[in-house]
Amino acid sequence: MQEYTYLKSKELLERACKVLAAGVSSEFRKYNHPHALFYSHGKGSRIYDVDGNEYIDFTLSQGPLILGHSHPALLGDIANYSEMGQLYAGQHIQEVELAEALNRLIPCAELMRFCLDGSEAVQTALRVARSKTGRQLFLRFEGHYHGWLDNVAYGLGHPQGESMGERNDPQVFPWSAGLADNSRREFIIIPWNDEKLLEQTIVKYKDDLAAVITEPVMCNNGCIMPRPGYLEKMRGLTRQFDIAFIMDEVITGFRMGLSGAQGYFGVEPDMAIFAKAMGSGYPISAIVGKKSWMDEIATGRVIHAGTMNASNPTVAAALSTIRILESDAHVYERIFRLGLKLKEGLIVLNKTYGQNMLVQGPGPMLNTSFTDLKEVYEFRDVLQADKRKLGVFVAKLHDRGIRIIGRGLWYISAATTDSDVEAALVAVGEVLKEMKTS
Ligand SMILES: Cc1ncc(COP(=O)(O)O)c(C=O)c1O
Known part of the structure; x- marks a missing residue:
């Protein structure tokens, strides 16, 4: 050896x-x-x-x-497109081609914006949800990772010997020192994969909930599949109470198929986040969603910005990734x-x-x-x-x-x-x- x-x-x-x-x-x-x-x-x-x-x-x-x-073809495509420039503070053709490709492949991707990584795309979706619903809270789930920023950096760990608390009122531990106190008041958290608890919680907080955000498969802890009917239940309840259903496809996107977990499970969220595999290692992510939600950005009510967004190499990487995946039946x-x-x-x-x-x-x-x-x-x-x-x-x-x-x-x-x-x-x-x- x-x-x-x-x-x-x-x-x-x-x-x-x-x-x-x-x-x-x-x-x-x-x-x-x-x-x-x-x-x-x-x-x-x-x-x-x-x-x-x-x-x-x-x-x-x-x-x-x-x-x-x-991958040689990927690196070639990136090099070719980057030779023409790296960042314009303006639009370029492959950016539109990429958006058209995501629109064609991903069920809920009627409109989208590109960002740099999963963490900031998640925050964009939460902002859209608050703006459209006029409500402030979001519901998330123990052990689900949605990036490292303050309002999602709780409920990821558990100090030795501490109780997790009641299922309907969990103890919540910060993942890091230095989190803003306010950020703890932005969300409700419960265990995942429990339909009854989901329904009770959504009904209880329906007047304050802007969004429910979930990993469709709990990849970050245990790689756990949703119980049959769980995502459908989430879809039904969020629709019933006009709450945004945000699917965090940062891991499942382009991993479970070209249409993501939403295509795999046949459950269409209002908005979804794609990152990681979308760009084959280059810093690009997307917040995609139904026009009725994404219009918050289109109309300028919600500001989404970023100097580095959709640079030539990152867009070329994502477009090339899709092209290579699609060319292999x-x-x-x-x-x-x-x-x-x-x-x-x-x-x-x-x-x-x-x-x-x-x-x-x-x-x-x-x-x-x-x-x-x-x-x-x-x-x-x-x-x-x-x-x-x-x-x-x-x-x-x-x-x-x-x-x-x-x-x-x-x-x-x-x-x-x-x-x-x-x-x-x-x-x-x-x-x-x-x-x-x-
Ligand atoms: C499900 C999920 N959402 C969001 C993120 C954050 O993405 P990024 O690390 O690109 O900011 C991750 C990162 O691992 C993730 O797994």
Whole structure:
């Protein structure tokens, strides 16, 4: 077995820590194994670090790389369009072509605006919802991640030993110091996937609720599918009370198919957020929605701005991503098939080595956790899992060249192959065997 060492990364991290806070540019990058790592390049399904270690990359850089690393046609399209200019503080043709493509592909995308990332597109949608309804509160769900800004940076973690509180009146913990006190008063939060509680809460707060925002699949914690009928119920209740239904498709968009989770489940929200896979690693996102909602922006009642929005390279990246995905008739069939092959293989290995590893998710994304629960439905279930054991699992896989996201999440890309999945399963077998005996 190749020995994975991280000495050059360690040296670079020490150097970086002198000038970059904690040596990184995003909090999550600190939590790599055995510490923040430095990478030299990526190609297809593989990524390489500065110590020369090669990994099959199931993180896809936290999701965006739906085409894998360094797709030549994508890089070519970006280079060609960027040669003509980078940013005009004005409109350009590919921006319209991209909007037309999203309009054609995504059910609720009648009108849209482009932004830089998921976090700010989420805030734009909330602003639209408040403006149109004249109400202030929004409803969100424990464990759902909608970016790092203040009003959504609660209910993501849970200090050891603290109670989560009643289901209809949860205790809410800030994810970060420094959040504005006011931001806690902007939202109601409840556990997800509980139809009765959803209905009770919406009915109770209907006169104050501007929006309900949800991940259609709870990708960020446990990769949990909605219970049958849950999203439909959310759609029905929000429509009944004229509340905006915002689907946060930052992960599911271009991952579960070209029409996102809304196409997959056949549930059409009022507005939706796309980011990550939409731009294949370039900073572009979209808030898309029904004309009746997006007119708040079109009329100028709601201000949405941004110096850097829709720059040439980012728009070219998104347009090229769609073109490449559309040119491969079987791409999603393959992504789902490989995901399910991985899932089934993991389940078999878990049985073989008598572990309590739970595997959940639809295929393009999967989650592995260690828990005695047979299935997890919401964040409170996720919290019961053994994080320490997961940490050992992720680290041991990493030392064998299999890179997954630290919270147990695996992504499949268009560049993932059968042999990548098979190699991952060999490594998982070795790791589970080792964990059993140690
Ligand atoms: C569902 C979801 N929404 C929003 C965001 C925030 O997006 P960004 O990191 O691009 O700001 C994320 C990021 O992981 C996400 O997973």
